[in-house]
Amino acid sequence: xxxxxxxxxxxxxxxxxxxxxxxxxxxxxxxxxxxxxxxxxxxxxxxxxxxxxxxxxxxxxxxxxxxxxxxxxxxxxxxxxxxxxxxxxxxxxxxxxxxxxxxxxxxxxxxxxxxxxxxxxxxxxxxxxxxxxxxxxxxxxxxxxxxxxxxxxxxxxxxxxxxxxxxxxxxxxxxxxxxxxxxxxxxxxxxxxxxxxxxxxxxxxxxxxxxxxxxxxxxxxxxxxxxxxxxxxxxxxxxxxxxxxxxxxxxxxxxxxxxxxxxxxxxxxxxxxxxxxxxxxxxxxxxxxxxxxxxxxxxxxxxxxxxxxxxxxxxxxxxxxxxxxxxxxxxxxxxxxxxxxxxxxxxxxxxxxxxxxxxxxxxxxxxxxxxxxxxxxxxxxxxxxxxxxxxxxxxxxxxxxxxxxxxxxxxxxxxxxxxxxxxxxxxxxxxxxxxxxxxxxxxxxxxxxxxxxxxxxxxxxxxxxxxxxxxxxxxxxxxxxxxxxxxxxxxxxxxxxxxxxxx
Numbered sequence: 001x002x003x004x005x006x007x008x009x010x011x012x013x014x015x016x017x018x019x020x021x022x023x024x025x026x027x028x029x030x031x032x033x034x035x036x037x038x039x040x041x042x043x044x045x046x047x048x049x050x051x052x053x054x055x056x057x058x059x060x061x062x063x064x065x066x067x068x069x070x071x072x073x074x075x076x077x078x079x080x081x082x083x084x085x086x087x088x089x090x091x092x093x094x095x096x097x098x099x100x101x102x103x104x105x106x107x108x109x110x111x112x113x114x115x116x117x118x119x120x121x122x123x124x125x126x127x128x129x130x131x132x133x134x135x136x137x138x139x140x141x142x143x144x145x146x147x148x149x150x151x152x153x154x155x156x157x158x159x160x161x162x163x164x165x166x167x168x169x170x171x172x173x174x175x176x177x178x179x180x181x182x183x184x185x186x187x188x189x190x191x192x193x194x195x196x197x198x199x200x201x202x203x204x205x206x207x208x209x210x211x212x213x214x215x216x217x218x219x220x221x222x223x224x225x226x227x228x229x230x231x232x233x234x235x236x237x238x239x240x241x242x243x244x245x246x247x248x249x250x251x252x253x254x255x256x257x258x259x260x261x262x263x264x265x266x267x268x269x270x271x272x273x274x275x276x277x278x279x280x281x282x283x284x285x286x287x288x289x290x291x292x293x294x295x296x297x298x299x300x301x302x303x304x305x306x307x308x309x310x311x312x313x314x315x316x317x318x319x320x321x322x323x324x325x326x327x328x329x330x331x332x333x334x335x336x337x338x339x340x341x342x343x344x345x346x347x348x349x350x351x352x353x354x355x356x357x358x359x360x361x362x363x364x365x366x367x368x369x370x371x372x373x374x375x376x377x378x379x380x381x382x383x384x385x386x387x388x389x390x391x392x393x394x395x396x397x398x399x400x401x402x403x404x405x406x407x408x409x410x411x412x413x414x415x416x417x418x419x420x421x422x423x424x425x426x427x428x429x430x431x432x433x434x435x436x437x438x439x440x441x442x443x444x445x446x447x448x449x450x451x452x453x454x455x456x457x458x459x460x461x462x463x464x465x466x467x468x469x470x471x472x473x474x475x476x477x478x479x480x481x482x483x484x485x486x487x488x489x490x491x492x493x494x495x496x497x498x499x500x501x502x503x
């Protein structure tokens with residue numbers, strides 16, 4: 001453990017020399033994550049020490065039957081408050097299994113003030129005044145936290161008495177005193193803000209008749225400014241109080257709680273997190289304290305013990321307790337009990353079949369191409385449809401040929417139609433007078449040439465201009481169906497040229 005802690009000490013010194021008065025993390029109580037590793041008041045280094053000792057670490061967020069298999073639980077509350085009855089009952093059952101150790105670290109002011117005091121000695125001369133201001137502010141804040149604290153009702157294990165002034169440990173005594181020697185040689189990190197005493201029923205704090213939130217103001221680095229007074233009932237399990245480290249004035253700062261009902265289990269109480277924070281473990285004496293706690297936590301006969309780390313705030317710790325007696329199904333669990341389970345199984349199969357019927361998938365979904373109203377091809381399709389209704393393909397070809405001849409002056413090409421002898425395009429166009437002409441011709445043909453030779457010629461000479469005029473008017477009316485780019489000519493000739501000389 002020492003090499004790792006020495007590395008952490010070097011890292012802290014480098015940060016102090018290089019970062020100046022930059023903002024640092026002071027979040028209290030976390031054992032994992034960025035704040036647990038880099039915060040001055042975190043316990044990431046203490047958790048790493050358990051890992052180096054061969055423990056399997058895990059996070060504990062609720063007290064359940066699964067956590068019952070954990071050998072060691074390190075509890076680091078962020079605010080000072082009472083231990084409620086459900087948590088006390090759960091830990092009592094857990095300790096009765098034997099070979100269990102609960103490490104309870106009392107929350108205090110942390111190590112921020114100690115950091116600024118030590119950093120001022122290493123800071124450049126130009127920044128020492130600023131560091132001293134930061135240290136003075138942290139000391140004043142720490143004094144305010146101590147004044148806001150009060151005595152907490154005990155759950156029957158031990159009592160915690162708050163001190164109005166920090167007391168230096170100095171020369172210590174007790175079973176663990178041989179590992180530390182004289183703590184007065186260390187400047188900081190060996191002060192205590194609490195005293196641990198044995199539980200006495202007559203000296204316990206009177207319970208609050210109205211449990212709830214009690215505003216106390218800030219009592220530590222944590223953000224909470226209140227305490228939740230819950231149902232704190234002293235346990236009926238008899239316990240024995242044993243002090244492990246005492247100060248020169250006789251105050252107990254590290255204690256051990258034992259019971260005959262717990263077999264080889266114990267509770268180790270540390271009166272102040274500032275003795276085991278990340279910054280505190282940069283000092284040799286605090287490292288020795290962490291080593292001794294870990295050695296006392298190792299259970300006998302376990303190759304690879306497990307350690308759980310519990311961090312609690314102002315809210316109560318959730319406890320999953322089994323009620324005595326045979327468990328009974330309730331709610332949705334009734335669907336798994338005979339004979340309802342038989343109906344449930346068939347209902348599930350029927351629901352699966354219905355889902356398969358309602359949600360079929362046949363390959364990939366097809367993309368639908370939506371038509372655009374601005375597509376010019378729609379206009380061409382509309383014009384082609386009108387020409388098809390007027391006279392079909394011959395009519396359309398005749399209109400295109402006429403357009404190419406008149407507008408572009410072309411006489412040959414793929415779109416130019418050959419002229420019909422005598423009348424140009426007249427024979428290819430439909431005529432409204434064609435049926436009437438045919439009827440007249442038929443009547444004339446039935447008469448003999450000798451009877452009316454002159455009359456037939458006169459009728460043909462009278463009808464021919466009218467037919468031509470009607471044909472031209474029909475062509476003019478059909479021209480109105482051409483696209484906007486084709487302009488019909490108003491001054492059309494009476495007849496088309498029929499031979500080269502006339503053209």
